[in-house]
Each structure stands twice: as C-alpha cells, then as structure tokens.
Amino acid sequence: xxxxxxxxxxxxxxxxxxxxxxxxxxxxxxxxxxxxxxxxxxxxxxxxxxxxxxxxxxxxxxxxxxxxxxxxxxxxxxxxxxxxxxxxxxxxxxxxxxxxxxxxxxxxxxxxxxxxxxxxxxxxxxxxxxxxxxxxxxxxxxxxxxxxxxxxxxxxxxxxxxxxxxxxxxxxxxxxxxxxxxxxxxxxxxxxxxxxxxxxxxxxxxxxxxxxxxxxxxxxxxxxxxxxxxxxxxxxxxxxxxxxxxxxxxxxxxxxxxxxxxxxxxxxxxxxxxxxxxxxxxxxxxxxxxxxxxxxxxxxxxxxxxxxxxxxxxxxxxxxxxxxxxxxxxxxxxxxxxxxxxxxxxxxxxxxxxxxxxxxxxxxxxxxxxxxxxxxxxxxxxxxxxxxxxxxxxxxxxxxxxxxxxxxxxxxxxxxxxxxxxxxxxxxxxxxxxxxxxxxxxxxxxxxxxxxxxxxxxxxxxxxxxxxxxxxxxxxxxxxxxxxxxxxxxxxxxxxxxxxxxxxxxxxxxxxxxxxxxxxxxxxxxxxxxxxxxxxxxxxxxxxxxxxxxxxxxxxxxxxxxxxxxxxxxxxxxxxxxxxxxxxxxxxxxxxxxxxxxxxxxxxxxxxxxxxxxxxxxxxxxxxxxxxxxxxxxxxxxxxxxxxxxxxxxxxxxxxxxxxxxxxxxxxxxxxxxxxxxxxxxxxxxxxxxxxxxxxxxxxxxxxxxxxxxxxxxxxxxxxxxxxxxxxxxxxxxxxxxxxxxxxxxxxxxxxxxxxxxxxxxxxxxxxxxxxxxxxxxxxxxxxxxxxxxxxxxxxxxxxxxxxxxxxxxxxxxxxxxxxxxxxxxxxxxxxxxxxxxxxxxxxxxxxxxxxxxxxxxxxxxxxxxxxxxxxxxxxxxxxxxxxxxxxxxxxxxxxxxxxxxxxxxxxxxxxxxxxxxxxxxxxxxxxxxxxxxxxxxxxxxxxxxxxxxxxxx
Numbered sequence: 001x002x003x004x005x006x007x008x009x010x011x012x013x014x015x016x017x018x019x020x021x022x023x024x025x026x027x028x029x030x031x032x033x034x035x036x037x038x039x040x041x042x043x044x045x046x047x048x049x050x051x052x053x054x055x056x057x058x059x060x061x062x063x064x065x066x067x068x069x070x071x072x073x074x075x076x077x078x079x080x081x082x083x084x085x086x087x088x089x090x091x092x093x094x095x096x097x098x099x100x101x102x103x104x105x106x107x108x109x110x111x112x113x114x115x116x117x118x119x120x121x122x123x124x125x126x127x128x129x130x131x132x133x134x135x136x137x138x139x140x141x142x143x144x145x146x147x148x149x150x151x152x153x154x155x156x157x158x159x160x161x162x163x164x165x166x167x168x169x170x171x172x173x174x175x176x177x178x179x180x181x182x183x184x185x186x187x188x189x190x191x192x193x194x195x196x197x198x199x200x201x202x203x204x205x206x207x208x209x210x211x212x213x214x215x216x217x218x219x220x221x222x223x224x225x226x227x228x229x230x231x232x233x234x235x236x237x238x239x240x241x242x243x244x245x246x247x248x249x250x251x252x253x254x255x256x257x258x259x260x261x262x263x264x265x266x267x268x269x270x271x272x273x274x275x276x277x278x279x280x281x282x283x284x285x286x287x288x289x290x291x292x293x294x295x296x297x298x299x300x301x302x303x304x305x306x307x308x309x310x311x312x313x314x315x316x317x318x319x320x321x322x323x324x325x326x327x328x329x330x331x332x333x334x335x336x337x338x339x340x341x342x343x344x345x346x347x348x349x350x351x352x353x354x355x356x357x358x359x360x361x362x363x364x365x366x367x368x369x370x371x372x373x374x375x376x377x378x379x380x381x382x383x384x385x386x387x388x389x390x391x392x393x394x395x396x397x398x399x400x401x402x403x404x405x406x407x408x409x410x411x412x413x414x415x416x417x418x419x420x421x422x423x424x425x426x427x428x429x430x431x432x433x434x435x436x437x438x439x440x441x442x443x444x445x446x447x448x449x450x451x452x453x454x455x456x457x458x459x460x461x462x463x464x465x466x467x468x469x470x471x472x473x474x475x476x477x478x479x480x481x482x483x484x485x486x487x488x489x490x491x492x493x494x495x496x497x498x499x500x501x502x503x504x505x506x507x508x509x510x511x512x513x514x515x516x517x518x519x520x521x522x523x524x525x526x527x528x529x530x531x532x533x534x535x536x537x538x539x540x541x542x543x544x545x546x547x548x549x550x551x552x553x554x555x556x557x558x559x560x561x562x563x564x565x566x567x568x569x570x571x572x573x574x575x576x577x578x579x580x581x582x583x584x585x586x587x588x589x590x591x592x593x594x595x596x597x598x599x600x601x602x603x604x605x606x607x608x609x610x611x612x613x614x615x616x617x618x619x620x621x622x623x624x625x626x627x628x629x630x631x632x633x634x635x636x637x638x639x640x641x642x643x644x645x646x647x648x649x650x651x652x653x654x655x656x657x658x659x660x661x662x663x664x665x666x667x668x669x670x671x672x673x674x675x676x677x678x679x680x681x682x683x684x685x686x687x688x689x690x691x692x693x694x695x696x697x698x699x700x701x702x703x704x705x706x707x708x709x710x711x712x713x714x715x716x717x718x719x720x721x722x723x724x725x726x727x728x729x730x731x732x733x734x735x736x737x738x739x740x741x742x743x744x745x746x747x748x749x750x751x752x753x754x755x756x757x758x759x760x761x762x763x764x765x766x767x768x769x770x771x772x773x774x775x776x777x778x779x780x781x782x783x784x785x786x787x788x789x790x791x792x793x794x795x796x797x798x799x800x801x802x803x804x805x806x807x808x809x810x811x812x813x814x815x816x817x818x819x820x821x822x823x824x825x826x827x828x829x830x831x832x833x834x835x836x837x838x839x840x841x842x843x844x845x846x847x848x849x850x851x852x853x854x855x856x857x858x859x860x861x862x863x864x865x866x867x868x869x870x871x872x873x874x875x876x877x878x879x880x881x882x883x884x885x886x887x888x889x890x891x892x893x894x895x896x897x898x899x900x901x902x903x904x905x906x907x908x909x910x911x912x913x914x915x916x917x918x919x920x921x922x923x924x925x926x927x928x929x930x931x932x933x934x935x936x937x938x939x940x941x942x943x944x945x946x947x948x949x950x951x952x953x954x
Contacts, residue, residue: 006058008056008058008769009056009057009058009059009062009511009513009764009765009769010056010764010765010766010768010769010772010773012059012511013509013511013764013765013769013773013853013854014772014773014776014853014854015776015780015853015854015855015856015857015859016776016779016780016856016857017856020856020857020858021033021776021779023857024779024780024783024857025779027783027786027787028779028782028783028786033775033779036779036782037684037775037778039800039802040653040778040782040798040800040802040803040804041653041684041685041778042653042655042798042799044655044658045653045655045657045658045685045689045690046684046685047554047683047684047685047686047689048689050683050767050768050771051551051552051682051683051767051768051770051771052551052767053548053551053552053762053766053767053770054766054767055766055767055768056763056764056765056766056768056769057763057764057766059511059513059764062513062760062763062764063513063516063517063760065763066517066541066756066759066760066763067517067520067522069537069540069541070517070520070522070523070537070538070541070756071522071537072536072537072540073522073523073526073534073535073536073537073538074406074533074534074536075406075521075522075525075526075534076406076407076408076530076534077406077407077408077424077429078272078407078408078526078527078529078530079407079408079409079410079418079419079420079421079422079433080408080409080410080418080420080527080529080530081217081219081384081385081410081418081420082175082176082177082217082410082420082529082732083145083175083177083178083243083263083264083266083746084264084266084272084275084527084528084529085245085266085267085272085384085420085422085423086272086422086423086424086525086527087266087267087268087269087270087271087272087422087423087424088269088423088424089269089270089271089339089343090269090342090343090346090481092346092478092481092482092485093269093339093342093343093346093481093485094519096482096485096486096489097335097338097339097342097485098335098339098518098519099515099519100489101494101495101496101510101512101706102489102492102494102496103118103335103338103489103492103494103708103709104335104494104510104515104706104707104708104709105494105495105496105507105510105706105707106118106492106493106494106495106707106708106709107494107500107502107505107507107707107709107710107835108295108331108334108707108709108710109122109297109310109311109709109710110311110839111493111826111827111830111835111836112308112309112310112311112929112932113302113308113827113830113893113927113928113929113930113931113932114491114492114493114830114835114893114925114927114928115491115492115493115709116308116309116488116491116492116928116929117487117488117489117490117491117492117928118334118338118488118492118709118710119297119309119310119311120309120488120491121337121338121341121342121488122140122141122297122334122337122338122341123297123299123309123943123944123945124341124342124344124345124471124472124945125138125140125141125265125279125337125338125340125341126138126139126140126296126297126943126944127467127469127471127944127945128340128341128344128467128472129244129265129281129283130283130943130944131466131467131468131944132244132247132248132252132466132467133242133244133247133252133253133254133261133281133283134252134253134254134255134261134464135252135253135254135260135261135283135284135285136254136283136284136285136286136289137283137284137285137286137289137292137296137943137944138281138282138283138284138296138943138944139281139282139283139292139293139294139295139296139332140294140295140296140297140332140334140337140710141265141279141280141281141282141294141295141332141333141334141336141337141711142262142279142280142281142282142293142294142329142332142333143280143329143331143333143563143564143567143711143745144264144276144278144280144563144745144746144747145175145178145241145262145263145264145280145746146175146177146178146180146181146182146743146745146746147181147185147280147567147744147745147746148241148262148263148280148281148282149174149178149181149182149211149239149241149262150181150182150184150185150186151262151282151293151294151327151329152209152211152239152260152262152282152284153168153182153185153186153191153209153211153239154185154189154293154327154607155260155284155288155291155292155293155327156168156208156209156236156237156239156259156260157189157191157208157209158291159237159288159291160208160209160235160237165189165190165191165192165206166191166192166206166207166208167191167192167193167194167204167206167207167208168182168186168191168192168193168194168207168208168209168210168211169193169194169195169196169201169203169207169209169210169211169236170182170193170194170195170210170211171195171196171197171198171210171211171212171213171216172195172196172197173197173198173212173213173216173217173218173220173222174211174212174213174216174217174241175213175217175241176217176731176732177730177731177732177743177746177747178211178213178241178746179193179195180730180731180742180743181742181743181744181745181746182211183742184574184728184741184742184743184744185607187609187742188574188577188607188608188609188610189607189609190609198212198222198224198227199227203230203231203233203234203236204234205234205235207231207234207236208235208236208237209236209237209238209239210227210231210236210237210238210239211238211239211240211241212224212227212238212239212240212241212258213240213241213242214240214241214242214243214246214250214253215243215246215250215382215383215385218378218379218385218387218412218416218418219379219382219383219384219385219386219387219418219420220378220379220381220382220387221246221250221379221381221382221383221456221457221460223256223459223460224238224240224256224257224258225256225257228256228257228258229257232257237259237260238257238258238259238260239258239259239260239261239262240253240258240260240261240262241261241262241263242261242262242263243263243267243383243384244263244264244265244267244268244281245267245268245352245355245356245359245383245384246356246383246384247462247466248352248353248355248356248462248466249353249356249357249360249383249455249456249461249462250383250456250460250461250462251460251461251462252462252464254285255464259284259285259288260282260283260284260285260288261281261282261283261284262280262281262282262283263280263281264278264279264280264281264746265278265279265280265281265336265337265340266278266279266336266340267422267423268339268340268341268343268344269339269340269342269343270336270339270340270343271519271524271525271753272524272525272526272527272528273523273524273526273751273752273753273754274523274526274527274528274535274538274747274749274752274753275528275745275746275747275748275749275750275751275752275753276528276563276712276745276746276747276750276751276752276753276754277333277335277336277563277711277712277751277753277754278333278336278751279332279333279334279336279337279339279340279711280333282294289313289941290313293327293329294327294329294332295311295332295710296311296312296313296943297309297310297311297312297943298310298311298312298313298937298938298941298942298943299937299940299942299943300312300932300933300934300936300937300940301932301933301936301937302929302930302931302932302933303891303930303931303933304895304897304898304930306929306930307929308929308930308932308933309932310932310934310937312937312938312941312943313938313941327603327607328566328567328569328570328600328603328604328606328607329564329566330564330565330566330599330600331564331565331566331710331711331713332710332711333708333711333712334708334709334710334711335706335708335709335711335712336708336711336712337711338709342481342485344467344472345471345472345475345481345484346475346476346481347476348467348472348473348476349465349466349467349468349472349473351476352467355423356383357455359383359384359421359422359423359425360383360384360452360455360456361452362384362421362425362426362427362430362452363382363383363384363385363386363421364452364454365430365452366386366419366421366430366433366434367382367386368452369430369434369437369443369444370386370388370434370437373391373434373437373438373439374391375388375389375390375391375394375437376388376389376390376391377389378416380457381456381457381460383456384420384421384422385418385419385420385421386418386419387412387416387417387418388416388417388418388419388437389415389416390415390416390417390437394439395415395417397439398417398436398437398439399411401435401436402436405432405435405436407432407433407436408527408530408531408534419433431443431444431445469944469945471945491928492709493830493833493834493835493925494709495507495509495510497833497925498833498834498835498859498862498925499834499835499851499855499859499860499863500834500835501834501835501837501849501850501851501855501863502835502837502838502848502850503651503806503807503808503837503838503841503847503848503849503850504598504649504676504677504806504838504841504848504850505701505707505838505850506676506679506698506701506702506850506852507707507850507852508679508701508704508777508852508853508854509704509852509854510704510705510706510757511704511761511764513760513764514704514757514760514761514764515706515757517756517757517760518753518754518756518757522537523538523752523753523756524753526538528732528746528747528748528749528752529732529733532733538749538752541755541756541759542560542749542752542755544759545560545755545758545759545762546558546560548759548762549697549716549718550718552678552682552683552686552770553675553686553687553688553695553697553718554686554687554688554689555687555688555694555695555718555719555720556719556720556721556724557718557719557720557721557723557724557727558716558717558718558719559571559716559717559719559727559728560714560716560749560750560752560755561716561727561728561730561743561744561745561747561748561749561750562696562714562715562716562717562728562744562745562750563712563713563714563715563745563747563750563751564711564713564714564715565600565675565676565696565698565700565701565713565715566600566603566604566715567715567744567745568675568696568697568698568715568716568717569600569601569604569643569672569674569696569715570604570607570608570744571696571715571717571728571741571744572672572694572695572696572717572719573591573604573605573607573608573610573640573641573643573672574608574726574728574741574744575694575717575719575723575726575727575728575741576640576641576670576672576693576694576723577608577609577610577640578726578739578741579670579722579723579726580640580670582726582739585668587637587638588638588639588640588668588669589609589610589611589638589640590610590611590613590635590638590639590640590669591605591608591610591611591612591613591640591641591642591643592613592614592615592628592631592632592635592639592641592642592643592664592669593605593612593613593614593615593642593643594614594615594616594617594623594643594644594645594648594649595614595615595616595617596617596621596623596645596648596649596650596842597643597644597645597649597674597842598645598649598674598676598842599841601643601645601674604643605641605643610640610641611638613631613635615627615628615631615642617650620652620796620797621648621650621651621652621795621796622648622650622652622654622656623644623648623654623656623660625656625659625660625663628642628660628663628664629663632663632664632666632667632669633667635667636667636668637668639664639667639668639669640669640670641664641669641670641671641672642660642661642664642669642670642671642672643672643674644657644660644671644672644673644674644692645673645674645676645677646673646674646677646681646687646690646692647677647680647681647804647805647806648677648804649677649842650795650796650808650842650843651781651796651803651804651805651806651807651808651848652796652797652798652803652804653680653798653804655798655799657690657691658690658691660691661690661691661692662691665691670693670694670723671691671692671693671694672692672693672694672695673687673690673692673694673695674695674696675687675695675696675697675698675702676698676701677804677805677806678695678697678698678701678702679701679702679773679774679777679805679852679853680774680777680778680804680805680806681774682702682770682771682773682774683767683770683771683772683773683774683775684771684774684775687718688720693719693720693722693723694717694718694719694720694723695717695718696715696716696717696718697715697716697717697718698713698714698715699713699714699715699716699754699755699757699758700712700713700714703757703758703761703762704757704758704761705754705757705758706757712751712754713751714750714751714754714755714758716750725737725738725739725740726739726740726741727740727741728740728741728742728743728744728745729741729742729743730743730747730748731743732748733748772853773853774805774853775853776853777805777850777851777852777853778804778805780805780851780852780853780855780860781803781804781805781806781807781849781850781851782802782803782807783857783860784807784849784851784860784863784864785803785807785849787860787861787864787868788809788864788867788868791867791868791871792809792810792811792867792871793809793810793813794807794808794809794810795807795808795809795810795843795846796808805850805852806848806849806850807848807849808842808843808846808847808848808849809837809846809847809848809849809867810843810845810846811825811845811846811847812844812845812846814874815845817874817877817878818874818877818878818884819877819884819885819890820874820877820889820890821845822839822840822844822845822846822847823839823840824889824890824892825847825867825870825889826839826847827889827892827893827931828870828873828888828889828892828893829866829867829870830892830893830925830927831888831892831893831894831913831914831916831920831927832866832869832870832916832917832920833866833919833920833923833924833925834863834866837849837850838850851863862917862919865917866916866917869916869917870889873887873888873889874889877889882907882908883907886906886907886908887907887908888908888912888913888916891906891913891930891931892931893927893930893931894913894914894927894930895926895927895928895929895930896914896926898913898930899913899914
C-alpha cells in the first residue's frame, strides 16, 4: 500500500497496528506473523486455497453498493397482516437505542452489576407483557412468535410429564407460519399435531395442549372461554398466540382461561425488516415459571441492601442443565425488546389505547365501506383486520387496482381478501383502499369519514387496567425520554466503554458503517410475505452473502433461516436426521457430544429427538479419540451424528479433527460442527475440508452482528451437497424443495434485515482482510496468555504450546489458598473498568478470555495489568496482609455511593477499592449496584416493575 492509497477498512477493524504486532510477536519469540500462525494452526488442517471473495472495499464504496442493491426492493404498503404490521419507531428510540453502541454492543447481562440499565429496560418489557396478557410472569423475549408457540408446546409437554408422543391441537385459524413451525418442532419429539376448527375438536386423554390465535389469522375475534374450559376439563393446557396491540381493547388471554400467551412485539415500534429481528413475548401463570423457556429478569438486592436487578432462575441455563434443559434457547431479542418496551414507556397507556382505538375505528370504517360497495364482510367482530368477500367477478379488478396503487392485500385460497391496517393508517389511506374496492363507485370524502365509536363487542371488551406502574407515565416528553434512556445506558458497560473479553462469545467491533443500512426504509419497510418480485434487492443480497459463507466454510449450500445460534444447531441436526430417514435409517438417533461442548449442543440434540452420549476429553482438553472410537463403534448401528466445536471449547486446535470425522463417518454418522469459534478459522481452514458435513455460523460473533445486550443473533447453516435438499423450507412463499424440513423460523429468511450487517462486514474486509482478522485474533489471545502465564496457570494449550483465539485462566487453587473464587475476580474486574471474561465455562472455577482482533495492544495490556494487579491482591490474602473475608475481592464491586459514604468500615482504603490503577482514576466506570444477592432474588421472585416503596426497608 502506498502513502497515497486510502487506509483499508481492515486497519479500522483490526486493533493492533504494525508496530504493536511486532512487539507482540517479539514477546512470543516469533519473527513474523506467518511463522507464528504456522506454529499455532496445524499444517494438516490448513485450507488448500485462499478465500475467493476479492479485495476489501472502502466504507463509502460498500455503502453505495448495498444502497444500489436494496434500491431494487419495491416498497408497497402491505396490508397482509399475519402477525406483521408497519409501525413508527419514535425518533428518540431510533437515535438513542437502535443506533447507539451503548445499547447495541452490550453483552448478555450475566454480570448484573454492570448491566442495570438493560435489566431495567427488560423489566419494563416484562411488565408490559404481563399487564397486557394478564399473565403472572413473562420472560425477557424469545426469537419470534412461531418459535415461541413451539416453545409453549414443549413446555406443556414437560409440565404434563407426558411420555414421548402425545397430541397437541392447533387451531386452523392460526397464522400459517405458526402452524408449520410447531409441526417442525413436534416431529422429532413424536408429538402428533392435529390442526382443525376449535369448535368441533374433541379433547381426549392423550391431548396435553392446544394453540389458538387471538385475533384469528383472518382477523376474527373468538371468545375462547368455552374452548379453554373444555381443555382444562380434559387435563390439557392452552396457549394463546395474541396480537399485543389488540390486547389494549380485548379481554386478555389470562382472563378467558389461557395458561400461556405468546406473540410478537414487532408492532410496538420495531421495523418489519422483511421478517426480523423482532422480540417475541412469552408469558404464563406463576405455577409454570420454572418450566418457562428463555431468560427472566428478576428483582433482588445488592450487598448493601439496595434494590438490584439480575437474571433470575439461572439454573435453567443450558450450560448447567445440558441435555436436561427445558429448551435450547440461550439468547433473546434484547435490543428489540428494549425498543418495544420503550415504545410503551414513551406512549404510555393512554397513548397506546388511543392508537388501538383509532386503528379499530378505521377498520370499522373500512368494513362499512366495503359493504357499501356490495362486498361481503366475513366477520362482524374484528380488531384491525377485515376479511372481505368480493362481489362476484370483482376480485381480478381489485387485485389489479391494488397493485397499481402499490398495495399488497392478503389473498385467501377461497377468493376472499384480508386487509390488515396498522399504525400508519389514516383517513386518507382508508379512502385509498376504498377506492381500490370501489370498482368505479363513489368514494366518501375525508370529511365524511368520521371516527367510529362503536368499539369492540362488549363480551370481548377489556375492562382490566394495564401499564399502571409509574414508568409508563413519566417519560412522555422527548426531554424526559432522552434523559431516561441516557441514564439507563450509563449504568451499562458496553464496548464503547472497554473491551469485553468473553471466551466463546467473540465481542468484536461492529463498525458504525455496518450498522448504517439497518435503518434504511428499503430494508426495514418490507413485509416478509410480500410477493418475491418486490424483494429483488433482498434476494440479491441473500445470494451474495450465501455465496460468501459457502466460500468461507467450503460447503456448497447455505440456509439463512435460523435466527439464532442454538436454532442453527437444532436445524443442522434436523437436516442430518432427514438425510438418515431418506436412506431408510431413521433409527439413527445417537448423538455423540464431547464433555467440553457448549451446553446448547446437548439441549439441541434432545430437541431433535436424539439420545446424547458424552465423549470424554483428555487432560490436554482434547477429545479422547480412543473413547470416541469405542462409543462410535458401540453405537454404530444407531449413530446419527457427532457435535464438535472447532477450535475446541477449551481453546485449542485439535490436530486429530480429521481423524475424529473419519471415525464418525466410518460408523455411519454425520459430523455437525458448532461454528461458535469460526473467528479462529476464517481464511485459515474450512469445516468442509476438515471433514464436517454441516456447520452453523454465529453471525453475531464472527460476522459482526452486534450482541445487542443478548440479541439479536443469526445462526445460518452451511451443508455438504448431500444434505442440501433437506435445508428448511417455508410455506408462505413456497420456499424449499420437496425434501426440505419444515420451517424453523417465522419468516423465510429469519431476521433478514440484520443480514445486511454481515454482508457489509465481509464486503469491507474482503478475503485478505478476513484472513488477517483471524490471524490477529489468534495473536492477541496468545500475547495475553503469554503475559498472564507467569501469574496464573493457563489450563489448556495446543501441541505447540500455543492457544487458539481464546484461553482459560485457572483460578481454582485460590479457593483454598485465599478463599477467592472465579466470581470474586469477575466482580473485582468491574472496579478496574472491565466486564469479566466467561466465568466457570467450560471448566468450573476458571475464566475463559477471548480478546478478538479488534482490541489494540494498549487495551490488551490494560486488561492484563488489571489481572496481574488482582493476582497481587490475592497474594495479600495468602500472605495474611489482607483479611480473608473483608478484602477488595470479596466486597467487589465498589459503588460510588459506598466509596463516598460518610462511614467506611473496611480494613482497606477507599482509593484501593475504587481507583486501583491510574487509568481508572482518569476514566472511571462506576458499577450501578454492589454485588447482587442471587439467592435472595430466587427466593423472592419478582419479575415485573415493583413500587420503589417495597424496597425502602429491605
């Protein structure tokens, strides 16, 4: 590169400059980066060819290129409904949440003391959901409405203790995608799904649950009280998939007898995005809280007795329960849940109700107008969706007129039309729709189209209050909302504060230029079930991104549908299972999983109807190949798959990976590779060349979709050619071939809009930049391991004494020598201005550190110096100069209020507590609360916004 060339984007993305790289390589005793990588990544696993992706491009060029691509999308006004509605995201939420790295680069709030802002926002969300559904408890969001419905089915199955099988009833008035995703989830569990009309369904003893839609997919409002009574009399449970906006006017599900409520919060200010990302809600009765999937935010207290929030009931997490987990869900849609919750905070109960009343009134006027033009209206009771039976012979003309007016209606197979209104609808738009329906007739003018005050029919009309907590009534001015959002953001440690060195989670830079397209209307305003010809820009982006991911993995086929990493695992296993069944080997159900695997692996295997057999790891952290061979041979007649993470969860490149794959193939199985650690593979090796048959890719890790405080994520899968015919299809657009498995997500391409982030990242980096990023990620990890090795044991290393892109620091010996545990070190790091690395995974009592390629040498050194200083604090305890219980580690983190208090009873000074390094004195991030009491929170479970007075005397 000459001095006249522009600086390539890779120099912006990758932290260490050339001088820093040379210094790190010198520390490691290597003369060059190439020689260093040759010593880390075994030659026998290196790829045979470089990435054929082209050179990286400038930010300006890439943004312009993507803008030209998505300009090919045609933005019709979509009145299709089916759970998706256009909405207005308040500008204050767009600028201060969606576009704000303080919100979108934060991590899952496992370290509650530095996540109080996100936790409060999620508590608002949970309160909103419980209030509107009438249920006792809600989680902090799921992936989409369809998968939430499938999770409810699985929860009911577990609650009822039903043996394999059983029957689950689904109303034929549910959204088609809900029906099909439930079928996909039920099939491997051998649950029989019966779809039909509610009124005529007869419950029997083998029916454990049922799903209904409220309002129905065609807009009809049903009174489900008799149905729920019949279900309960037969011992079955009922889940209601509900439109949250309608619940402002309709009797909530809990009041008519539902046992759980699910749905989407998309229309609460979250763009359509051609299907996502959107936060699904899941609420249920208190009796079922310990079976509920996903994350729950609860209220507890900190060490000083102050109110503090945290993730409740964490023993349900998959890394603890593994194959006994109630679900494989390990993420949420936090960023989108925050937006939806803040939509309710900003508008308040009166504003939301006015929105719903206005919407329902326009639907009434549309219904009246349709009748006036001689059309039939199928249902008298509806909320915002009118199903019209066009008068004889008029349907073709209506569809032509709608297309000419850039409108999409929903066409039912029987020749009727569905028209779903939304927040953007006004009088003028109702008149335009009536003009399409008029067929030449006279359309009323805007002045005569007055408000409709009839409201919802009385038996279904809501009378119970909602959103009564003060948070929903305080921030209706933009000044108030701006300050509230900023106040919450200031309580959170995100990547705009310091590095987040989480092993296995790859908290790398999400560049601002990669986020810019997310708010473009050309991406955000497209309905997922709009005619495919209106999505030409999306289709071009999908095709190019898929080709790049295929080139990176070596596999010929890619599905972009799974919208989370764990869902990618589940999908990959279903594809393997379908392939076995196509060969008349459906009896193959054994899944081998190393003891070191991510907890979602065994949970996903059980969801896919497989039997988990654990394979041992040796003392170096590698898969015990001998144990693998024995178990593969023992189960040869039933072996379906091996799930393997590469590099391993222990942070090393296992040289035996090709032999491992051969053993599995020789015994009839397929190899599923968990792509969580792809950040150490891209450009250096390819899963297909290693012998894998399928892998999923965490786009929110390796490919820069931000973690968003715990979501969104994307988990597409890439597969070998023989598995390609089985990739998931989707009924809405006829996607997928005849052998495709059913859909795993509500929308055909999952959370489509955020795929633009990964497209932009790959286009910016190009093949050489992607390879360089991998090399520097490995260099950064080894440099840190080298610096810390003289102070802490490094648990696992590869054959050459190196680690991969992450490494494990062993703290177990300090429990005996100083009474210090991994959690104490994690909390003390907060006083140094850092989020903790991954705690006690994959080995209890350890920290797993992954710096990524984005962090500079200066930041790596700052973290290492903090860890070295903490080792000195541990030594003070070991030597007796610091008390074993009253010390800076056991009392960490230290809040501003504690340090500034008039009373200070600690045997160490305030400066030692709060300002352990000069850097922290100049750039102090204060934890919002002291150490949170997790046990108190689980004993006194509160998962909605409580009055502050309840905590005045804790």
